[in-house]
Amino acid sequence: MRKFLHFLAVVGLVIAGIIAVVSLFAFVFLKTWKPFGGKAGKADRKNYAERAENFDGKKFHNIEEFSVMSMEKNPAPDPLTFSKKNPRPDFDFPAKMPDFMSQEDKNNRLPPEKFRVTWFGHSSLLLQMHGLNILIDPVFSEMISPVSFVGSRRFSKPPVSVADLPEIDILLQSHDHYDHLDYDVIREIDKKVKKYVVPLGVENHLERWGVKSSKITNMAWWEETDVDGLMIACTPAQHFSGRHLTDNMATLWCSWVLKDEFYQIFESGDSGFGSHWQKIHDKYGDFDFVMMECGQYDVQWPRVHSFPEQSVEAAKILGAKIAMPIHWGAIILSRHGWDDPVERFLLAAEKEEITVMTPYIGQTANIETPMLFTERWWRRNALSLMR
Numbered sequence: 001m002r003k004f005l006h007f008l009a010v011v012g013l014v015i016a017g018i019i020a021v022v023s024l025f026a027f028v029f030l031k032t033w034k035p036f037g038g039k040a041g042k043a044d045r046k047n048y049a050e051r052a053e054n055f056d057g058k059k060f061h062n063i064e065e066f067s068v069m070s071m072e073k074n075p076a077p078d079p080l081t082f083s084k085k086n087p088r089p090d091f092d093f094p095a096k097m098p099d100f101m102s103q104e105d106k107n108n109r110l111p112p113e114k115f116r117v118t119w120f121g122h123s124s125l126l127l128q129m130h131g132l133n134i135l136i137d138p139v140f141s142e143m144i145s146p147v148s149f150v151g152s153r154r155f156s157k158p159p160v161s162v163a164d165l166p167e168i169d170i171l172l173q174s175h176d177h178y179d180h181l182d183y184d185v186i187r188e189i190d191k192k193v194k195k196y197v198v199p200l201g202v203e204n205h206l207e208r209w210g211v212k213s214s215k216i217t218n219m220a221w222w223e224e225t226d227v228d229g230l231m232i233a234c235t236p237a238q239h240f241s242g243r244h245l246t247d248n249m250a251t252l253w254c255s256w257v258l259k260d261e262f263y264q265i266f267e268s269g270d271s272g273f274g275s276h277w278q279k280i281h282d283k284y285g286d287f288d289f290v291m292m293e294c295g296q297y298d299v300q301w302p303r304v305h306s307f308p309e310q311s312v313e314a315a316k317i318l319g320a321k322i323a324m325p326i327h328w329g330a331i332i333l334s335r336h337g338w339d340d341p342v343e344r345f346l347l348a349a350e351k352e353e354i355t356v357m358t359p360y361i362g363q364t365a366n367i368e369t370p371m372l373f374t375e376r377w378w379r380r381n382a383l384s385l386m387r
Contacts, residue, residue: 059250
């Protein structure tokens with residue numbers, strides 16, 4: 001009996017030692033691994049509390065009651081889902097080479113009265129507006145993860161690399177999730193970026209990665225900033241943030257309004273459906289063009305992302321003349337069929353008589369002639385495999 005107790009004691013010590021080593025490794029990993037980003041200090045948190053009504057001194061909060069996961073034990077399948085395809089397509093997505101190079105300006109800047117948008121898949125976009133190049137949520141890495149050997153792998157590739165992009169006047173970040181904020185891209189593109197505009201807290205990630213604080217403007221909801229005559233407003237979204245286990249909701253998430261004398265543009269960021277859409281319209285009025293997230297939804301997280309019908313309803317509330325579905329076509333974060341987001345978005349938009357642009361990945365589109373960018377290119381490629 002004494003030997004057995006001694007054996008149990010030894011086993012207990014070994015297990016305790018293993019736990020201690022693993023805990024130490026995890027602690028060091030979380031503290032030192034740069035892709036996790038930085039965190040706010042005491043002075044930062046005080047500043048956030050003075051500027052943001054939805055910051056409680058430690059975390060940010062949504063306007064409405066919110067939970068990341070549904071409390072239902074066995075949520076039913078989404079009854080509106082009609083695509084039975086796999087989450088990943090079984091063909092390579094076609095792409096086109098961007099045409100964001102201006103023949104009128106050697107620095108690839110269009111005249112201020114022109115507007116162009118180039119979609120790189122998911123929520124990565126290049127807007128050319130007010131004579132400026134504006135990059136939103138650039139993610140070009142193949143693996144969407146803090147490490148290269150595990151995570152969600154892209155199933156489509158942008159036709160250009162960071163090196164091919166023009167000089168960036170403004171880089172907008174909607175929030176800090178890995179499918180929107182790419183450590184490798186920031187490190188590579190920083191030399192091309194003049195200015196970063198980010199929601200509160202995200203500046204700490206950028207600064208840890210080597211971006212000069214003088215290049216960064218951080219914003220709370222409803223704050224506005226002016227960049228060379230272009231008004232940028234940080235507006236609400238219903239989502240959450242975090243890059244590792246202990247920083248949930250430590251940084252803010254948002255949508256964006258961009259306005260000049262020619263256009264008023266909206267980009268949704270990631271957002272569930274809520275009263276914030278009406279509040280944004282109440283303040284800014286109708287929009288010429290909106291880019292709305294419509295993918296990665298699930299009945300298990302109904303408040304985190306909008307279902308496509310909700311995205312169209314939000315576009316209607318915003319008074320959108322033209323809408324473009326984003327947050328699909330590159331990354332798998334949910335269980336729906338790969339084409340379900342865009343097909344449901346189109347069906348709902350047709351009922352609401354909203355014009356929808358669906359450019360190819362990499363195709364540079366304009367909103368003066370939206371009907372030139374309405375090809376349903378994914379259907380043609382999917383059908384070709386069935387013949």
